[in-house]
Amino acid sequence: MSNQFSNSVLLIPALNEEEALGPLLAEIRTHCPGLKIVVINDASEDKTSAVARDAGAVVLDLPVNLGVAGAMQTGFRWAFEHGYRFAIRCDSDGQHPPASIPALLCHMEASGVDLVIGSRALADNSFENSLLRRLGIEYLSRFLSIICRHRVTDPTSGFQIVNRLLMYYFAHEYPSDYPEPESLALLRRQGYRFSEFGVPFRPRQGGDSSLHGLHSLYFAFKVTLSLLVDRARSVDARYSRSELEKKLA
Amino acid sequence: MSPWMTYGLPGGLALIAAAVLFGQARPARLPAFFLTLIGAIFLLIVLFPGLEDAFLPNKIRLFMGGISLLHLFITLETVRRNALKERYALLWLGTGLVLLFFAVYPDGIGWLVQVTGMHYTSAIIIVVFTFLILIAFHVSLVLSNYENDRRRLSQNLALLEARIRDLENRK
Numbered sequence: 286m287s288n289q290f291s292n293s294v295l296l297i298p299a300l301n302e303e304e305a306l307g308p309l310l311a312e313i314r315t316h317c318p319g320l321k322i323v324v325i326n327d328a329s330e331d332k333t334s335a336v337a338r339d340a341g342a343v344v345l346d347l348p349v350n351l352g353v354a355g356a357m358q359t360g361f362r363w364a365f366e367h368g369y370r371f372a373i374r375c376d377s378d379g380q381h382p383p384a385s386i387p388a389l390l391c392h393m394e395a396s397g398v399d400l401v402i403g404s405r406a407l408a409d410n411s412f413e414n415s416l417l418r419r420l421g422i423e424y425l426s427r428f429l430s431i432i433c434r435h436r437v438t439d440p441t442s443g444f445q446i447v448n449r450l451l452m453y454y455f456a457h458e459y460p461s462d463y464p465e466p467e468s469l470a471l472l473r474r475q476g477y478r479f480s481e482f483g484v485p486f487r488p489r490q491g492g493d494s495s496l497h498g499l500h501s502l503y504f505a506f507k508v509t510l511s512l513l514v515d516r517a518r519s520v521d522a523r524y525s526r527s528e529l530e531k532k533l534a
Numbered sequence: 535m536s537p538w539m540t541y542g543l544p545g546g547l548a549l550i551a552a553a554v555l556f557g558q559a560r561p562a563r564l565p566a567f568f569l570t571l572i573g574a575i576f577l578l579i580v581l582f583p584g585l586e587d588a589f590l591p592n593k594i595r596l597f598m599g600g601i602s603l604l605h606l607f608i609t610l611e612t613v614r615r616n617a618l619k620e621r622y623a624l625l626w627l628g629t630g631l632v633l634l635f636f637a638v639y640p641d642g643i644g645w646l647v648q649v650t651g652m653h654y655t656s657a658i659i660i661v662v663f664t665f666l667i668l669i670a671f672h673v674s675l676v677l678s679n680y681e682n683d684r685r686r687l688s689q690n691l692a693l694l695e696a697r698i699r700d701l702e703n704r705k
Contacts, residue, residue, distance in 0.1 A: 325692070343700075345692040351685055359689040363696070461685075 296360035403444030407483030546576030602633035
């Protein structure tokens with residue numbers, strides 16, 4: 286069966302998500318028939334792994350908790366080794382609507398960029414009701430836009446698609462502290478391009494964001510520090526876009 | 535009456551007795567030798583009270599020398615017993631050697647005393663402190679390295695497990 290999804294893989298990092306995962310995987314099957322699903326189980330203590338396997342997903346069971354960055358890197362390594370053209374990343378808490386995946390993929394194909402971000406800010410500007418959180422996110426997106434020399438509206442969105450070049454790059458080097466904003470800044474320096482695409486996010490099915498009030502300002506501060514440290518490092522020529530284009534051609 | 539006269543005799547005898555008791559087995563011989571040495575020094579001081587006055591101005595040096603010898607001994611012993619890797623022992627050995635050097639040649643620390651106006655004791659503490667900071671830094675470097683290794687290994691394990699499952703299902 287060859288369709289829009291046959292050369293793509295969906296990577297879902299999951300930690301103790303046995304409840305949200307089942308409905309999410311069923312929903313993905315409905316909206317994206319034939320899409321390969323890989324769940325990266327970040328050493329969950331519940332039945333996350335079994336739920337995912339019963340739903341027919343490939344499961345990568347990490348023996349120790351590596352955090353979302355280490356889990357995603359495992360997924361990128363798997364996707365690259367299995368020759369997929371696009372790797373889609375989606376959170377397991379149901380925030381990222383699977384119904385938007387086809388549109389995101391179309392945008393990826395049409396724009397020809399290396400990474401597409403599903404941005405909740407482009408789709409619906411009222412997604413944050415807390416003033417301090419809005420302030421933190423607003424500041425971060427401006428700072429990141431300046432660093433990337435490209436407009437970023439949703440710096441922490443984990444709803445992304447990457448191509449093979451970035452799969453290879455991320456399989457080797459992936460920032461571990463704040464992967465979403467840091468990877469954007471890094472990939473721009475290596476000569477890659479990204480583009481945002483408006484996607485309406487849903488409220489989380491389970492759990493709650495850890496960012497509340499002053500925490501979100503502190504978060505913005507820590508991310509800024511990480512971004513500055515990343516800038517102080519030299520560009521890794523081995524993974525620059527031109528180099529990888531030659532290597533993976 | 536000096537405390538040496540009160541505690542020197544029983545202390546020295548106790549140390550030598552302990553050395554004789556526990557020093558029978560071969561691996562304990564070297565520690566037993568050190569214990570006997572310290573006990574003998576105690577007894578010497580008790581027997582020849584003049585020695586104490588000779589040592590008095592240099593008590594801190596003696597103390598530092600003893601500490602550094604003990605430190606060097608423990609480091610070498612843990613390396614010998616494969617409890618500590620050589621590469622991590624280097625900084626510890628360095629600390630012990632520097633302390634020993636300053637105990638033997640106190641003039642070496644003279645410039646630090648002159649520059650900072652500290653006492654000999656404080657200067658020694660600063661030297662030790664510097665080395666402890668270096669060792670702590672070294673440990674965090676090693677830890678970061680291990681964290682990278684751990685990440686790679688866990689990922690490889692997860693990928694291999696998935697591959698085995700895939701091969702089994704294909705059969």
